[in-house]
Amino acid sequence: MHVLLVEDDALVAAGIRAGLMTYDFVVDHVVTLQAARQALATVTTDVVVLDRGMPDGDGLQLLEEWRSKGVQIPVLVLTARDAVRDRVDGLHSGADDYLVKPFDLDELVARLHALLRRASGRSSGIIQHGVLALDPVARQVMLNGEPVTLSRRELVLLEAFLHAPRSVLTADQLKDSLYGMNDDVESNALNVHIHHLRRKLGAGVIETVRGLGYRLGKASVVPGDIP
Numbered sequence: 001m002h003v004l005l006v007e008d009d010a011l012v013a014a015g016i017r018a019g020l021m022t023y024d025f026v027v028d029h030v031v032t033l034q035a036a037r038q039a040l041a042t043v044t045t046d047v048v049v050l051d052r053g054m055p056d057g058d059g060l061q062l063l064e065e066w067r068s069k070g071v072q073i074p075v076l077v078l079t080a081r082d083a084v085r086d087r088v089d090g091l092h093s094g095a096d097d098y099l100v101k102p103f104d105l106d107e108l109v110a111r112l113h114a115l116l117r118r119a120s121g122r123s124s125g126i127i128q129h130g131v132l133a134l135d136p137v138a139r140q141v142m143l144n145g146e147p148v149t150l151s152r153r154e155l156v157l158l159e160a161f162l163h164a165p166r167s168v169l170t171a172d173q174l175k176d177s178l179y180g181m182n183d184d185v186e187s188n189a190l191n192v193h194i195h196h197l198r199r200k201l202g203a204g205v206i207e208t209v210r211g212l213g214y215r216l217g218k219a220s221v222v223p224g225d226i227p
Contacts, residue, residue: 001116001136001159002177004045005029006036006062007078008054012101016049016078019105024139024152025112028180031055033062040066044176045073046163047115049108052079052090060093067094074115078103113137120163127162130219132201134162141201148200153178157193161206161216170213 003020007013008031017027028043030036033056036048052059063075074097077090082100090098096118097111113136117125127134133142139155141148150158160169160177171190178193179185194206194214204217 001047001112001156002026002028002043002045003112004036004039004043004048006033006048006054006059007051008032009051016105016108020109020112023109024156025109026156026176026178026180028182033057033059036062039181040071040073043181044173046119046177047112048073048075049078049112050075050095052077052081052086060090060095063090063093063095074119076108076111076115078108110137116163127159129162129165129216132162132205132219134159143201150200151196153193154196154200157190158197158201161214165216168209168212168215174214 001024003025005013005016005027007016007029010031013029013031017029020027028039028045030039031054033054036050039045040048050059050063059077059079063077066073066075075095076097076099077095078099078101079086079090080101087098087100096115099108099111113125116136117123125135125137127136131144134140134155136159141150141155141158156178157174160174174190175185178190198205202217207215207217209215
């Protein structure tokens with residue numbers, strides 16, 4: 001899951017970023033509302049964690065701006081403002097969730113997974129695709145009832161496909177799921193990860209759509225090496 005973190009407190013942001021990365025989140029961090037606008041225009045993100053008291057305004061102003069433009073990305077407001085009126089204002093401004101500082105990292109992670117689950121239209125925490133199943137919280141993959149060991153990048157990539165099972169994802173979208181804005185990415189890195197997923201989960205688990213990108217294969221995928 002790619003998270004855009006909008007937080008001006010460097011210490012708080014560093015703690016959140018480090019904590020989320022231990023759960024295999026990809027986190028890009030910005031320190032102003034304007035930087036958040038620019039990031040959202042250039043990076044495909046799954047969820048935004050938004051502070052309210054930013055150097056260039058209230059985070060709710062940006063949230064209302066996004067919602068007025070039809071931006072539907074899930075947004076969790078993370079702030080020290082804990083009054084009931086503040087929470088109500090946040091939800092009325094378009095927030096999908098509202099969490100007050102200080103907070104527990106496990107609760108933040110659970111809320112982020114819940115936001116993505118609702119955005120994907122799922123009621124269950126387990127993502128099932130034929131004989132393939134992923135538990136996003138436990139970070140466990142099962143194929144035909146047997147556990148499969150994936151690297152961190154492979155697991156994140158598989159999760160991106162499972163969250164959008166009917167969509168064709170471009171190479172840029174997939175790279176945004178795997179890497180932060182400032183990461184150095186080798187030109188063939190995505191192809192390598194896709195190759196490994198096909199080898200471990202079956203040649204048809206990911207389909208190549210020529211000229212467009214990639215999509216999740218049919219749900220009847222069975223194990224097998226690439227021919």
